[in-house]
Amino acid sequence: MSKDIATRVTTGVQALALPGQREGWQAQHRGSLLNDAQAYDAIADALQADLKGRRVDGDLPWGLSASMRARKRVKPLRDAAKAMRKAAKAINATVAAYEETQPEVVVQRREDKALKKAQRKQQLQAAAHNSAQQTLQRLAPADADDGPAGQPKLLGDFFGPNSQQRRGA
Template sequence: MSKDIASRVTSGVQALALPGQREGWQAQHRGSLLTDAQAYDALADAVQSDLKARRLDGDLPWGISAAARARKRVKPLRDAARAMRKAARAINGVVAAYEETQPDVVLRRREDKQLKKAQLKAAAGAAAHNSAQVTLQRLAPGESEGDPAGAPRLLGDFFGSGQQRRGA
């Protein structure tokens, strides 16, 4: 029996490693898990309806006790169905992990990351250079001979003549 499990595991890993067989492996295993989940749900529905119909002495009227007892008894089946659906989602995660760790995908992702980092670094350098240029222009010697060298220019200097405007 262990040889059977070992060979199934080995063939599963080999199928995951090959891009052409990966989708088939995923569809097969995911489909079987979802089919099992549906079977457990159907079985739980049948058992629950059967147990609801069985009334015992001492039950509350209107079948409240029978319905509660039925829900309690089919809870393990519902949990099994939920676990099968969770396992089907895990199959997708395993396949995604194999796709994400392909050497060419990892290399491309790293190159894209380095390119984006270089672009951001260049943009930050350009912004710093432009900021420094603006500061140097603001602190440059005055435009007329009477202005002292290095005199800072005021915001009002950028609005034309030195007349005060309304609201200013």
């Protein structure tokens, strides 16, 4: 039995490695799991209908006890069908994960990420340089004492006798 499992695992891994066989492997396994889920649902429906029809002494007259009992007995089959559908989704996720981790795809994604990072860094450096240049131009002193220029160069110039701001007035 272990030899059978080993060959099945090896065959599955080889099928995932080849792009042409990957889709076939996915369709085969996903299809068998979904067929099993449908079979479990059909069995659960038939069993639930049969158990609802069986009355037991002590049941309530309108059949509520029988339907609750039937639902309770069928729940493991419904859970098995749900697990099969979840396993079919896992097959899809496995194939997608395998495709995402192909060496060519990973290398291309890393190169794209590094390029975008370099572009963002270059844009930030340009913005910082422009901001610094504008600040320096604004704070540059006048060439002559009477000519208009940027802001005053000393902090005392803000509070001198010619200042527009007066405290306490």
